[in-house]
Amino acid sequence: MFKSLPPIENLLRRILHAQDIAELDALEHECFGRKNGVFTIAFTAISSLKPNLRKTDAMSLNTLKTQALAALRDQRAALGKANRNTLAENPLDLTIDLPPSPRGHLHPIPSFMEELEDVFGRMGFDVAYGPEIETEELQFDLLNFPREHAARDAQDIFYLSLPAAPGNRWLLRGHTSPVQIRYMRTHTPPFRMICPGKVYRKDDDATHSPMFHQVEGMMIDRDISLANMKAVMIAAVQELISPETEFRFRTGYFPFVEPGLEMDMRWRNEGEWMEIAGCGMAHPNVLANCGIDPKSWQGFAFGFGVERMIMIRDGIPDIRLFFENDPRFLEQF
Ligand code: DAH
Numbered sequence: 001m002f003k004s005l006p007p008i009e010n011l012l013r014r015i016l017h018a019q020d021i022a023e024l025d026a027l028e029h030e031c032f033g034r035k036n037g038v039f040t041i042a043f044t045a046i047s048s049l050k051p052n053l054r055k056t057d058a059m060s061l062n063t064l065k066t067q068a069l070a071a072l073r074d075q076r077a078a079l080g081k082a083n084r085n086t087l088a089e090n091p092l093d094l095t096i097d098l099p100p101s102p103r104g105h106l107h108p109i110p111s112f113m114e115e116l117e118d119v120f121g122r123m124g125f126d127v128a129y130g131p132e133i134e135t136e137e138l139q140f141d142l143l144n145f146p147r148e149h150a151a152r153d154a155q156d157i158f159y160l161s162l163p164a165a166p167g168n169r170w171l172l173r174g175h176t177s178p179v180q181i182r183y184m185r186t187h188t189p190p191f192r193m194i195c196p197g198k199v200y201r202k203d204d205d206a207t208h209s210p211m212f213h214q215v216e217g218m219m220i221d222r223d224i225s226l227a228n229m230k231a232v233m234i235a236a237v238q239e240l241i242s243p244e245t246e247f248r249f250r251t252g253y254f255p256f257v258e259p260g261l262e263m264d265m266r267w268r269n270e271g272e273w274m275e276i277a278g279c280g281m282a283h284p285n286v287l288a289n290c291g292i293d294p295k296s297w298q299g300f301a302f303g304f305g306v307e308r309m310i311m312i313r314d315g316i317p318d319i320r321l322f323f324e325n326d327p328r329f330l331e332q333f
């Protein structure tokens with residue numbers, strides 16, 4: 001058993017030099033661990049010696065064991081005291097900031113809509129909201145759509161089975177333009193307003209989703225022209241996306257404007273134009289439908305596709321990515 005004594009003395013030295021409680025715990029285990037403790041092994045070895053040899057060895061081993069236990073106890077006390085001293089010198093700082101934990105953020109669409117409201121708000125535009133369930137009358141009739149217009153087709157629009165009134169049906173609005181009607185009925189010109197919101201159509205591919213977002217705008221005053229319209233639309237998009245965006249206006253047909261135009265945009269992608277808005281001068285019939293005299297008032301209206309602007313800004317190839325809610329996509333915003 002004397003072969004195992006040098007390591008035991010070595011252990012005593014190491015106990016007295018232990019720097020912290022964890023080191024001390026490891027040393028205690030090294031001494032008295034149930035399987036491989038140095039003392040455990042030594043005592044087992046002694047028990048296999050002849051009885052006459054056993055006694056002296058057992059006595060010296062017991063002395064060492066007592067020393068080891070005392071050393072462990074003393075060093076534990078010394079370390080505990082040192083620990084209390086450091087605490088006294090460096091008291092707990094309860095004002096310290098914890099490392100930041102991850103926080104969520106707005107989805108790119110509502111976040112972009114907030115920016116939109118902000119940009120138009122600074123140009124003096126009021127923000128209005130309308131319901132997503134509308135009637136055929138507001139979605140089509142009052143916007144000057146003839147009764148037999150193709151846009152009313154059940155191929156394009158989600159109709160609700162409950163009729164609103166004879167000859168009128170409930171539907172999920174297919175554009176934000178009904179909010180023009182709601183706004184004109186409750187406000188007197190001059191005014192400028194936008195209405196952002198969700199719209200629904202029976203479309204589903206890489207650039208069309210059955211639910212998407214538009215922002216409608218309207219400005220009515222005594223002397224508003226297409227030049228004002230172009231200036232407002234271009235200023236807003238350049239502020240939202242980049243001053244380097246390029247635009248192209250083409251004539252287009254929408255029953256509620258005359259003349260009507262489509263606005264295309266491109267940015268960083270030479271040659272690739274994308275349609276982002278319809279616009280034009282508010283049709284006199286529409287103004288009259290809402291009790292506004294078209295001889296005294298005129299102005300423009302526009303409707304942007306919100307997803308398309310974000311797709312151009314961020315190079316997103318497929319509109320469906322917005323609605324799959326895959327964190328690998330959302331975390332990039
Ligand atoms: N409502 C049209 C659509 O969804 C977009 C639009 C075109 C809105 C011309 C307008 C406008 O206000 O003047 O296709």
